[in-house]
Amino acid sequence: MSLFQLWAFIVKEALDKSFLVAKFFCAVHVTDTYLCSTALVHGPSMLPTFNLTNEIVLLERISTQNGKAGPGDVVVLRSPENPRKFVTKRIIGTEGDNITYIVDPKNSDRTETIIVPKGHVWVQGDNIYNSYDSRNFGPVPYGLLQGKVFWRIWPAGVFGSIGRRPETVDPALKVVEQSNPS
Amino acid sequence: MRSTSFLWNVCKSSFTFGLIGLTVSDRVASVVRVRGLSMSPTFNPPNNTSLGLFTDDHVLVEKRCLTDYKFSHGDVVVFCSPRNYKEKQIKRITGMPGDWISVPFSYDAVRIPEGHCWVEGDNPTDSLDSRSFGPIPLGLIRGRVTHVLWPPQRVGKIDKKLPRSGLSF
Numbered sequence: 111m112s113l114f115q116l117w118a119f120i121v122k123e124a125l126d127k128s129f130l131v132a133k134f135f136c137a138v139h140v141t142d143t144y145l146c147s148t149a150l151v152h153g154p155s156m157l158p159t160f161n162l163t164n165e166i167v168l169l170e171r172i173s174t175q176n177g178k179a180g181p182g183d184v185v186v187l188r189s190p191e192n193p194r195k196f197v198t199k200r201i202i203g204t205e206g207d208n209i210t211y212i213v214d215p216k217n218s219d220r221t222e223t224i225i226v227p228k229g230h231v232w233v234q235g236d237n238i239y240n241s242y243d244s245r246n247f248g249p250v251p252y253g254l255l256q257g258k259v260f261w262r263i264w265p266a267g268v269f270g271s272i273g274r275r276p277e278t279v280d281p282a283l284k285v286v287e288q289s290n291p292s
Numbered sequence: 293m294r295s296t297s298f299l300w301n302v303c304k305s306s307f308t309f310g311l312i313g314l315t316v317s318d319r320v321a322s323v324v325r326v327r328g329l330s331m332s333p334t335f336n337p338p339n340n341t342s343l344g345l346f347t348d349d350h351v352l353v354e355k356r357c358l359t360d361y362k363f364s365h366g367d368v369v370v371f372c373s374p375r376n377y378k379e380k381q382i383k384r385i386t387g388m389p390g391d392w393i394s395v396p397f398s399y400d401a402v403r404i405p406e407g408h409c410w411v412e413g414d415n416p417t418d419s420l421d422s423r424s425f426g427p428i429p430l431g432l433i434r435g436r437v438t439h440v441l442w443p444p445q446r447v448g449k450i451d452k453k454l455p456r457s458g459l460s461f
Binding site for chain 2: 132133135136137139140143177188189190191192193194227228229230250251252253254
């Protein structure tokens with residue numbers, strides 16, 4: 111084999127392999143953006159659903175892209191105060207709902223009522239005593255939602271699906287009312 | 293046998309091509325058709341004919357800016373409307389976090405909160421923008437417009453500064 115033929119063979123092999131890698135990367139990107147992705151959850155705001163330590167969850171993108179994420183769903187969204195940060199909260203109400211929420215449960219029982227504007231959702235952490243959520247940054251436009259959390263994959267001990275309601279509800283907490291005038 | 297393997301090859305190639313095209317359009321740049329007159333004269337300047345598809349501007353939207361969300365005054369951006377997440381709008385950023393914007397027809401001033409921006413169309417008389425729905429979170433932005441690609445006589449880079457029209461509030 112001449113030097114030129116050897117060189118051509120090596121270049122062709124390299125191109126084929128790179129094309130394969132590129133195809134794989136594109137498949138990963140499309141799956142991650144349009145089907146299912148993972149997220150790291152940490153912090154006290156979603157106790158008792160998620161622990162303080164790091165947890166890895168699966169989120170599906172199809173519900174949020176089709177407008178099917180509704181009250182009771184745990185979602186990952188881009189923080190309205192920092193577009194590079196993701197937060198995990200539960201949707202309490204969607205557009206048109208009347209939300210009555212306790213403004214500062216650690217210090218007082220004062221509540222406020224708000225109607226969620228069109229195209230927005232109201233999100234709160236399950237642990238309202240230690241959660242920075244819509245009570246602080248207001249209703250969130252639906253376009254910021256990234257995906258709905260449906261399965262926990264780490265830590266292995268609590269592997270399983272994430273339900274639509276917080277896992278324990280403290281009866282001493284005031285009930286969040288919602289009514290959808292239609 | 294030969295025709296099914298040919299069909300299978302065509303399917304595989306179009307699937308691969310589709311995946312690669314989708315990834316490039318999400319991560320690098322895509323082409324978008326501009327509808328409406330809210331960004332006249334930058335896009336869709338007024339003219340006498342109304343041929344619709346043939347006269348609407350088509351622009352290049354780059355997506356590399358979405359890795360760190362560093363935008364500045366004068367950027368023309370594509371974003372999901374805060375009133376309806378399925379609608380995408382194209383407007384220019386005229387205020388960044390910390391800026392004070394004076395509310396039209398009033399003595400009030402609004403401070404743009406952290407992580408938000410104020411968007412306005414270049415044609416204030418025909419534009420539904422932050423003057424109606426307030427500052428929008430930067431997370432709603434889906435890309436930055438850099439060039440006009442169609443019609444051929446106006447192909448070129450977009451200016452960053454708003455052309456002075458003498459209108460103020």
